[in-house]
Amino acid sequence: xxxxxxxxxxxxxxxxxxxxxxxxxxxxxxxxxxxxxxxxxxxxxxxxxxxxxxxxxxxxxxxxxxxxxxxxxxxxxxxxxxxxxxxxxxxxxxxxxxxxxxxxxxxxxxxxxxxxxxxxxxxxxxxxxxxxxxxxxxxxxxxxxxxxxxxxxxxxxxxxxxxxxxxxxxxxxxxxxxxxxxxxxxxxxxxxxxxxxxxxxxxxxxxxxxxxxxxxxxxxxxxxxxxxxxxxxxxxxxxxxxxxxxxxxxxxxxxxxxxxxxxxxxxxxxxxxxxxxxxxxxxxxxxxxxxxxxxxxxxxxxxxxxxxxxxxxxxxxxxxxxxxxxxxxxxxxxxxxxxxxxxxxxxxxxxxxxxx
Amino acid sequence: xxxxxxxxxxxxxxxxxxxxxxxxxxxxxxxxxxxxxxxxxxxxxxxxxxxxxxxxxxxxxxxxxxxxxxxxxxxxxxxxxxxxxxxxxxxxxxxxxxxxxxxxxxxxxxxxxxxxxxxxxxxxxxxxxxxxxxxxxxxxxxxxxxxxxxxxxxxxxxxxxxxxxxxxxxxxxxxxxxxxxxxxxxxxxxxxxxxxxxxxxxxxxxxxxxxxxxxxxxxxxxxxxxxxxxxxxxxxxxxxxxxxxxxxxxxxxxxxxxxxxxxxxxxxxxxxxxxxxxxxxxxxxxxxxxxxxxxxxxxxxxxxxxxxxxxxxxxxxxxxxxxxxxxxxxxxxxxxxxxxxxxxxxxxxxxxxxxx
Numbered sequence: 001x002x003x004x005x006x007x008x009x010x011x012x013x014x015x016x017x018x019x020x021x022x023x024x025x026x027x028x029x030x031x032x033x034x035x036x037x038x039x040x041x042x043x044x045x046x047x048x049x050x051x052x053x054x055x056x057x058x059x060x061x062x063x064x065x066x067x068x069x070x071x072x073x074x075x076x077x078x079x080x081x082x083x084x085x086x087x088x089x090x091x092x093x094x095x096x097x098x099x100x101x102x103x104x105x106x107x108x109x110x111x112x113x114x115x116x117x118x119x120x121x122x123x124x125x126x127x128x129x130x131x132x133x134x135x136x137x138x139x140x141x142x143x144x145x146x147x148x149x150x151x152x153x154x155x156x157x158x159x160x161x162x163x164x165x166x167x168x169x170x171x172x173x174x175x176x177x178x179x180x181x182x183x184x185x186x187x188x189x190x191x192x193x194x195x196x197x198x199x200x201x202x203x204x205x206x207x208x209x210x211x212x213x214x215x216x217x218x219x220x221x222x223x224x225x226x227x228x229x230x231x232x233x234x235x236x237x238x239x240x241x242x243x244x245x246x247x248x249x250x251x252x253x254x255x256x257x258x259x260x261x262x263x264x265x266x267x268x269x270x271x272x273x274x275x276x277x278x279x280x281x282x283x284x285x286x287x288x289x290x291x292x293x294x295x296x297x298x299x300x301x302x303x304x305x306x307x308x309x310x311x312x313x314x315x316x317x318x319x320x321x322x323x324x325x326x327x328x329x330x331x332x333x334x335x336x337x338x339x340x341x342x343x344x345x346x347x348x349x350x351x352x353x354x355x356x
Numbered sequence: 357x358x359x360x361x362x363x364x365x366x367x368x369x370x371x372x373x374x375x376x377x378x379x380x381x382x383x384x385x386x387x388x389x390x391x392x393x394x395x396x397x398x399x400x401x402x403x404x405x406x407x408x409x410x411x412x413x414x415x416x417x418x419x420x421x422x423x424x425x426x427x428x429x430x431x432x433x434x435x436x437x438x439x440x441x442x443x444x445x446x447x448x449x450x451x452x453x454x455x456x457x458x459x460x461x462x463x464x465x466x467x468x469x470x471x472x473x474x475x476x477x478x479x480x481x482x483x484x485x486x487x488x489x490x491x492x493x494x495x496x497x498x499x500x501x502x503x504x505x506x507x508x509x510x511x512x513x514x515x516x517x518x519x520x521x522x523x524x525x526x527x528x529x530x531x532x533x534x535x536x537x538x539x540x541x542x543x544x545x546x547x548x549x550x551x552x553x554x555x556x557x558x559x560x561x562x563x564x565x566x567x568x569x570x571x572x573x574x575x576x577x578x579x580x581x582x583x584x585x586x587x588x589x590x591x592x593x594x595x596x597x598x599x600x601x602x603x604x605x606x607x608x609x610x611x612x613x614x615x616x617x618x619x620x621x622x623x624x625x626x627x628x629x630x631x632x633x634x635x636x637x638x639x640x641x642x643x644x645x646x647x648x649x650x651x652x653x654x655x656x657x658x659x660x661x662x663x664x665x666x667x668x669x670x671x672x673x674x675x676x677x678x679x680x681x682x683x684x685x686x687x688x689x690x691x692x693x694x695x696x697x698x699x700x701x702x703x704x705x706x707x708x709x710x711x712x
Contacts, residue, residue, distance in 0.1 A: 163650070163651055163654075164651050165651065165654050165686070165688065166654075168649070168651035168652065168654055168655065169651075169654035169655050172651075172652050172655030172656070172659040172660075172663065173655040173656040173658075173659050212607075212628060213628075214628070214649075215627045215628060215649050216628070216629070216633070217630075251568075251607065251628075253609035253610060253628075254609060254610060254629075254633070272568060272569075272570070272571060272572070272607075272609075273572070273610075274571075274572050274573075277572070277610070293524070293570075293571050293574075294519070295519055295520050295524035295525075295528075296524065296528050298519075298521045298522075298525040298528075299524065299528030300528070300529040302529075303528040303529050304528075307528065330519045332519075332521065
């Protein structure tokens with residue numbers, strides 16, 4: 001593979017010195033881009049786009065043609081894992097993701113297979129290889145998966161949920177069944193992320209979108225435990241470099257503290273915690289990635305510039321910061337706003353780093 | 357008016373000694389009760405139910421006939437305030453609340469009237485008087501309003517929102533217009549709550565449902581500031597008793613600290629912060645109300661009993677705790693589950709209080 005020309009992301013995630021703060025954006029390959037919508041239409045449905053390595057590569061690269069991002073992120077979905085475990089993922093118009101079969105009780109968890117990753121998710125590792133080839137070493141490629149807890153919510157609810165009726169009914173009434181589901185998902189997810197790393201992913205991120213709907217004790221038992229098992233089982237060095245691991249619980253707040261003790265390299269932070277406070281909470285044990293309010297991109301260019309500066313000021317001096325939004329970009333955003341954001345990070349961030 | 361027979365709630369909110377922990381439940385008059393659904397059907401639409409003092413009184417009292425709650429809460433809606441300001445509230449099936457006119461820019465804010473409360477919201481104070489009469493001093497009546505920020509989100513979005521596109525566009529691009537809107541809403545809301553107090557509300561609560569979607573600096577400027585103005589302007593002693601003020605920002609986390617410094621008497625806490633941690637964060641300056649995960653009511657009776665005990669254990673010894681859910685009860689809950697919860701609070705809580 002080509003030598004990596006821009007390793008700012010990998011260095012920042014390992015808290016090594018950099019000349020400026022690297023930037024990428026959650027959901028950077030997504031619906032806000034007209035070229036994404038065109039490729040998606042060409043593919044047919046969402047999963048066909050994920051399954052086609054050339055088209056998945058195309059949408060992964062699209063934002064890099066427009067913006068000076070310092071990383072690419074694999075185009076895929078967190079629900080490929082339960083699909084590989086036989087639940088039958090489909091997307092119904094207006095309703096989001098659905099499963100043909102859902103997990104209801106302990107017996108269903110026991111019957112769930114631990115699938116062979118190459119057999120069932122080879123389309124993802126194919127996409128990783130294709131994207132790595134196409135990137136030609138310009139920027140690193142981030143692989144990802146959902147956290148066991150977040151993926152479990154979809155498996156037990158049968159799709160998206162508002163009140164988490166079924167999964168909370170299960171975890172409060174039969175916590176051992178929930179433990180078993182999280183453990184099984186952690187195993188499959190670890191294998192899946194390791195396969196992505198072997199195929200060429202240079203950093204990996206675990207998305208725990210729904211961890212914050214749990215009370216603190218339940219968070220430790222059902223969300224953090226799954227991420228801890230993944231951190232413990234991941235390949236941390238590959239192809240001559242460290243492979244940084246990023247955990248992201250949306251709305252983590254003070255839970256950033258226990259997250260930082262898992263042995264991960266970095267934490268994603270949403271916009272509801274200042275990065276200065278997040279550095280305090282985590283005792284600078286890990287790098288931080290974030291955290292501009294994605295809804296700031298609805299505002300004026302000047303407001304966006306001011307918002308970017310607030311985020312960079314809040315982290316302050318020193319290595320260990322990767323600029324990002326605090327959550328995925330909203331689909332209605334005007335693409336020109338993203339350019340304003342990325343350019344401001346480039347212009348304003350060098351002051352926080354010592355000249356190499 | 358009749359003398360108050362059960363003042364546990366008022367005493368606990370003022371951090372005075374009690375014999376057991378009082379309990380009530382957000383949305384206790386609501387769709388989970390078949391008798392509520394029947395009265396709602398009789399009234400026609402939701403606002404007709406709010407506007408009819410007898411029917412609003414009926415649904416307020418319904419949960420007290422079933423459960424040993426220690427408080428009644430006025431049946432109304434946080435959006436009566438912008439309706440009184442001329443925005444034209446209506447409820448469309450499946451879409452939730454909507455406004456005929458929305459606030460888009462500074463000029464719209466300037467034009468917004470500060471209405472006379474008795475002229476425009478007399479139906480609410482009527483309901484308060486009717487309910488106080490019907491309660492015959494059995495338990496205290498809680499009045500409430502939405503926080504200026506939370507109400508503003510609906511006024512600027514024109515209804516419910518997912519990403520807060522318009523209000524965040526406004527506050528980031530023209531923060532002074534957002535300041536003006538919050539200030540005007542704080543004035544109207546203060547007048548409105550004072551009118552409820554004069555009509556007989558014995559405690560008041562401000563619901564800041566959407567404060568946690570703001571970054572910390574914006575939270576202080578646009579959410580906390582409005583609640584601070586309300587706390588500063590409220591009648592704090594009426595009819596021979598203190599009138600406790602409760603503030604509730606869902607997902608407040610560490611923001612409980614600055615909330616506790618407003619001079620309010622108590623804070624609502626959702627289930628994502630342990631009450632032990634909340635006591636630490638707030639330095640025991642205020643009483644705490646909460647915080648069982650409402651989704652625990654989907655679980656088994658034994659799991660509910662264990663959950664109630666966890667909440668009471670977490671607060672621990674001493675006065676200053678009001679048991680509640682961490683958010684409103686979900687409409688699908690089996691009413692018998694609420695009985696299990698309330699009975700467990702009664703049985704288990706005396707151990708945390710010194711015998712009077």
